[in-house]
Amino acid sequence: MAEILVYVDHVDGAVRKPTLELLTLARRLGEPVAVALGNGAADTAASLAEHGATRVLTADAPEFAEYLVVPKVDALQAAYEAVSPAAVLVPSSAEGKEIAARLAVRIGSGIITDAVDLEAGDEGPVATQSAFAASFTTKSRVSKGTPVITVKPNSAPVEAAPAAGAVETLAVTFSAQATGTKVTARTPRESTGRPELTEAAIVVSGGRGVNGAENFGIIEALADSLGAAVGASRAAVDAGWYPHSNQVGQTGKSVSPQLYIASGISGAIQHRAGMQTSKTIVAINKDAEAPIFDLVDYGVVGDLFDVVPQLTEEVRTRKS
Amino acid sequence: MSLRIVVCVKYVPDATGDRHFADDLTVDRDDVDGLLSELDEYAVEQALQIAEEADEAEVTVITVGPEDAKDALRKALSMGADKAVHVEDEDLHGSDVMGTSLVLAKAIEKTGYDVVIAGMASTDGTMGVLPAILAERLGVPQVTLLSEVKIEDGKVIGRRDGDTASEQLEASLPAVVSVTDQSGEARYPSFKGIMAAKKKPVESLELSDLDIEADEVGLEAAWTAVDSATERPARTAGTIVKDEGEGGKQLAEFLASQKFI
Ligand SMILES: Cc1cc2nc3c(=O)[nH]c(=O)nc-3n(C[C@H](O)[C@H](O)[C@H](O)COP(=O)(O)OP(=O)(O)OC[C@H]3O[C@@H](n4cnc5c(N)ncnc54)[C@H](O)[C@@H]3O)c2cc1C
Ligand SMILES: Nc1ncnc2c1ncn2[C@@H]1O[C@H](COP(=O)(O)O)[C@@H](O)[C@H]1O
Numbered sequence: 001m002a003e004i005l006v007y008v009d010h011v012d013g014a015v016r017k018p019t020l021e022l023l024t025l026a027r028r029l030g031e032p033v034a035v036a037l038g039n040g041a042a043d044t045a046a047s048l049a050e051h052g053a054t055r056v057l058t059a060d061a062p063e064f065a066e067y068l069v070v071p072k073v074d075a076l077q078a079a080y081e082a083v084s085p086a087a088v089l090v091p092s093s094a095e096g097k098e099i100a101a102r103l104a105v106r107i108g109s110g111i112i113t114d115a116v117d118l119e120a121g122d123e124g125p126v127a128t129q130s131a132f133a134a135s136f137t138t139k140s141r142v143s144k145g146t147p148v149i150t151v152k153p154n155s156a157p158v159e160a161a162p163a164a165g166a167v168e169t170l171a172v173t174f175s176a177q178a179t180g181t182k183v184t185a186r187t188p189r190e191s192t193g194r195p196e197l198t199e200a201a202i203v204v205s206g207g208r209g210v211n212g213a214e215n216f217g218i219i220e221a222l223a224d225s226l227g228a229a230v231g232a233s234r235a236a237v238d239a240g241w242y243p244h245s246n247q248v249g250q251t252g253k254s255v256s257p258q259l260y261i262a263s264g265i266s267g268a269i270q271h272r273a274g275m276q277t278s279k280t281i282v283a284i285n286k287d288a289e290a291p292i293f294d295l296v297d298y299g300v301v302g303d304l305f306d307v308v309p310q311l312t313e314e315v316r317t318r319k320s
Numbered sequence: 321m322s323l324r325i326v327v328c329v330k331y332v333p334d335a336t337g338d339r340h341f342a343d344d345l346t347v348d349r350d351d352v353d354g355l356l357s358e359l360d361e362y363a364v365e366q367a368l369q370i371a372e373e374a375d376e377a378e379v380t381v382i383t384v385g386p387e388d389a390k391d392a393l394r395k396a397l398s399m400g401a402d403k404a405v406h407v408e409d410e411d412l413h414g415s416d417v418m419g420t421s422l423v424l425a426k427a428i429e430k431t432g433y434d435v436v437i438a439g440m441a442s443t444d445g446t447m448g449v450l451p452a453i454l455a456e457r458l459g460v461p462q463v464t465l466l467s468e469v470k471i472e473d474g475k476v477i478g479r480r481d482g483d484t485a486s487e488q489l490e491a492s493l494p495a496v497v498s499v500t501d502q503s504g505e506a507r508y509p510s511f512k513g514i515m516a517a518k519k520k521p522v523e524s525l526e527l528s529d530l531d532i533e534a535d536e537v538g539l540e541a542a543w544t545a546v547d548s549a550t551e552r553p554a555r556t557a558g559t560i561v562k563d564e565g566e567g568g569k570q571l572a573e574f575l576a577s578q579k580f581i
Contacts, residue, residue, distance in 0.1 A: 110543025180461030302563025310568025
């Protein structure tokens with residue numbers, strides 16, 4: 001059976017959820033072979049094996065952390081040459097997309113980015129993508145070379161599928177370009193204890209209507225009552241009320257949770273681009289004409305300072 | 321010596337228009353007004369700021385696109401860029417990122433550069449990978465997705481805010497840079513800038529000027545194929561209530577009915 005190369009996104013050996021989703025998709029196409037790089041690479045094996053990886057190729061070297069992107073491209077290319085896979089799947093993070101794109105150029109393959117679904121087809125994997133702020137759905141294929149496809153978080157369920165997950169060391173020779181861009185300092189993002197925005201089942205977002213950093217506590221309280229992640233519109237981020245890492249939309253994160261709650265957000269096309277594919281959408285906005293109401297399953301026309309605290313209270317009561 | 325800055329700008333259909341696909345499943349560029357991709361304005365802005373800091377610098381904006389793409393160049397020139405390069409050829413229609421990046425790389429090499437600056441992503445294709453591919457093709461460092469950038473002593477220094485960490489980056493010139501919309505608001509063209517832009521040189525290049533064969537680019541040569549594009553069904557109209565004092569409770573009732581609580 002054909003092997004499918006899966007690039008592993010992990011933090012010091014802890015595999016991030018989108019990679020486990022990739023394994024589900026990879027199993028539709030063939031036998032997943034995982035590639036884990038950097039500090040803790042070998043520690044990923046147990047989790048990867050549990051979710052279907054037949055082999056786990058690992059490499060660690062200081063270059064992976066000290067230089068941007070290219071060392072990882074070199075390693076993925078080495079894995080590609082060693083395995084001769086039928087496809088290469090990479091999580092659609094900013095870095096993942098760049099790694100995939102450079103690999104694609106090197107091996108003379110076409111690339112598809114930000115797939116939201118994958119299935120096997122007669123002429124290779126068929127990828128589903130969203131276009132134009134998710135107003136269209138397209139199906140595409142790579143028509144030249146070995147398909148290189150990046151896949152967005154929340155595109156497939158995580159499934160247990162125990163496999164051997166045999167760890168093998170990958171030999172990597174770094175290219176001349178590998179040390180071109182030096183990482184001179186790194187500040188890890190502080191954890192808030194809340195779920196990852198792109199992985200969360202529920203996202204509670206606030207926009208310009210929240211009217212001040214100090215008021216974001218209302219949004220956070222609702223999020224915490226539901227075990228949700230917190231998002232923000234660009235207007236709220238630009239105003240300095242909430243960190244950019246929480247921005248939802250075209251130039252922020254794209255989310256596709258089971259439930260999205262927008263408070264004080266008008267629903268501009270660029271915001272929709274990042275949340276339109278959410279399963280259930282709820283909005284609270286005092287303007288009955290706000291475009292966000294075109295998307296909602298349930299909307300409340302009202303002042304968020306009245307509605308959100310009442311909702312939070314009610315959720316807490318019902319849950320206890 | 322003068323610092324040669326080349327900025328990649330794309331002409332895209334207006335995101336607030338009714339964007340759709342043409343019959344051949346390429347982006348329809350005829351029925352929707354086009355403009356300079358808003359995300360590339362940030363690249364032009366950073367290029368101008370870097371040029372202002374440098375002793376001597378020249379900012380060239382470059383686009384690969386149809387006749388109308390001149391509008392994007394003119395906007396960038398009116399913001400303050402010095403000259404423009406327009407690669408236009410009917411064989412380019414339907415090129416994917418591999419084709420476009422090949423053409424851009426050759427045109428940039430022909431123009432000559434110390435630093436290439438691109439936007440974080442185009443607002444129509446939204447792949448966000450072209451700058452990395454350009455770096456690969458040009459064989460120079462990639463310093464991408466920067467929210468802060470400066471050039472000092474022949475080096476690009478910048479900050480990249482990633483998923484899990486914020487990184488400080490450094491690379492020697494020549495290099496390919498891309499900047500995010502966090503890098504600082506782009507300036508508006510002044511009246512003087514708009515007038516001056518009319519006299520600035522716009523060089524036109526065809527594939528033959530770049531030693532690229534027609535069959536290396538375009539829809540037929542694309543390394544990816546779109547088989548279908550379907551409009552997302554409109555979401556079924558939801559329930560909308562007016563808050564009369566019980567809005568939060570009503571919402572909770574809805575969430576409970578959907579098993580979220
Ligand atoms: C290239 C580009 C990229 C962009 N990328 C993004 C992106 O990634 N994400 C993003 O979000 N935007 C993005 N934008 C910006 C986008 O166009 C909008 O400007 C932005 O989404 C507006 O944010 P908002 O809805 O919070 O603010 P507004 O549009 O000002 O809406 C605020 C809403 O709050 C309501 N409101 C006010 N007070 C209250 C109250 N007390 N109770 C209830 N409701 C209240 C108002 O009725 C209004 O509808 C981008 C724009 C461009 C050009
Ligand atoms: N046809 C083009 N002409 C010039 N620059 C482009 C073109 N396409 C993309 N770019 C540049 O590459 C960046 C990323 O594009 P993309 O990878 O297509 O999302 C854009 O912000 C532009 O700076």
